[in-house]
Amino acid sequence: MTELTQVHHGADLSAEVWRAGQYAVKWTAGGTTAAYEVTAYLAEGGVRGVPAPLKTRAGALWSDRDGKRLSLTPWIDGARAADTGLTTAQWTAYGSLLAEIHSQAVPARLSALLPPLNPINARMPALTRELDHRLTTQPPVDDVEAELAKTWQTHQELITALLHPGTPSPGPRVICHADPHLGNVLVTPTQLHLIDWDDAVLAPIEQDLLFMLGGMGSLGPTTQPDRDAFFTGYGPVTQDPTRLTYYRTARALEDVALWAEQTLTGPDREESLEILQGVLGPDGLAVQAVG
Template sequence: MRKLQGWVLEDFGLDVVELSPVGHGADVAAQVWRAATAINTYAVKWSGAGTNTGHQVAAWLGDSGVPGVPELVRTMEGGLWSFHGKKRLTITPWIDGVRAAETGLTTEQWTQYGVLLRRVHSSEPPERLRQALPRHSPVDARVPPLAEQLQTRLTTQAPEDDVEAELAAVWKEHQDTITRLLIRPPEPSGRRVVCHADPHLGNVLVDGQVHLIDWDDVVLAPPEQDLMFMLGGMGSLGPTTPEQLKAFFTGYGDIELDQDAVTYYRHTRALEDAALWAEQAITGPDREECVDILRGVLGVGGLAQLALS
């Protein structure tokens, strides 16, 4: 903790008097703390996930006055982050709100969220920033070979413990689904916009206003990359009733959805979730919970079956 406080003071000029870890989030490559100075409170994130470009886009959106996108605190040298141990240290003002994944959104808040995501998709970043944006999530290239490795381990090797035995049973039960997920549909070729790429309710905070956080994975992609999360298969992390979906699109506005693009991004996310939750069920943390999440991804009503339907 003292080392982190030293980094924050040296890099950002903030004299932290209280530092508390924040346990939310599925990203094992990131750690988040609530940091209090004598006058303000901040969210401090130390992460090896995503790309630098995501923070640049978030900063540009925040500086452009897009409500609901947290502004980044600058370093003493005017940068958006500092590096320690090959990970980025970033700071944003602390949002003293509730996590939407735990409380849900009201009808009005779903509409506010639709307005926010439409503003992100309608934004026009400077050309140099647009050109720097990745077209795919950094995770995309890693997932197919990881899934193949898991396939070999979970179907041909003896499990190392009871949790892995349960994981292998789930994997084998849904073998046909996993095999079909490994065959990707054609990538969509439609217009590309700034996409958050992970806008489920686990990344939404509400304090009277709706805030979208965790901009590590920003990509330049068709809007269906983000809208897929609103169209079913995400359980309580997306709209769960027709009324909620209607409220979201009341705010987002009219769009002619490319169903092939929706299928592609559902398919890509389903394979990513299957592989990454299975991997974490082996390596930890929260191994048993990861098996349960994987069961939901692959089971009836889950994203995998929706993507393949």
């Protein structure tokens, strides 16, 4: 019998991951089923840094179990880049990997499956307004909520601005991971691997590149040499400012709302508040989005 060892990484509370020998087992209600189709397609097309799901006995890429999707992928025995950082050469390799993903042709079946925006973004405005009402009109139930309310009220104007992302100019749409920060990158001696494709979308490149342009703290490049190394691998690109603002704003609102919600409900309430304060801080993504 293969032993299951639970893996405690990631902020997605709807997902559970275990290691089972040479395989990673994931049980999730998050994201969309397009994730399995996209990773299978990329891996079959020769993109080495994307682990593909194994097929079930029935030939499917996942199975439905108790209202969630169960999938199996090869276990990548590597370090999380969020823990170790990337060397200059690895930043260049990561740029090459993301460019390779963005350059893949999109077959009609994937174009029909992939959403144009992370579905979670649709509920963020309503959640933000609910949080605003609670944190500005109701007394806090404990010290953590009191500190959260103080943080929220201090940055209320900034948070309100995130509800108005503007209209991006149209642009070519490519396969985007939509969450390619270093927490989703595994490093082995010979390869970088981009994992956790639950939020994959069909969108302009700015959806992914925003993570490389500041505001992500240690989950993105923190110095200009690191950014230069990434774009050495990615190649020359002209970024559209309206699209960059749009996707930065959507991501910043998601981070603000979800980390504030987790500060209220747990787990890890104090850590969640600290992350929220970073998002809203002078070097955080919220300021980058509206600045």
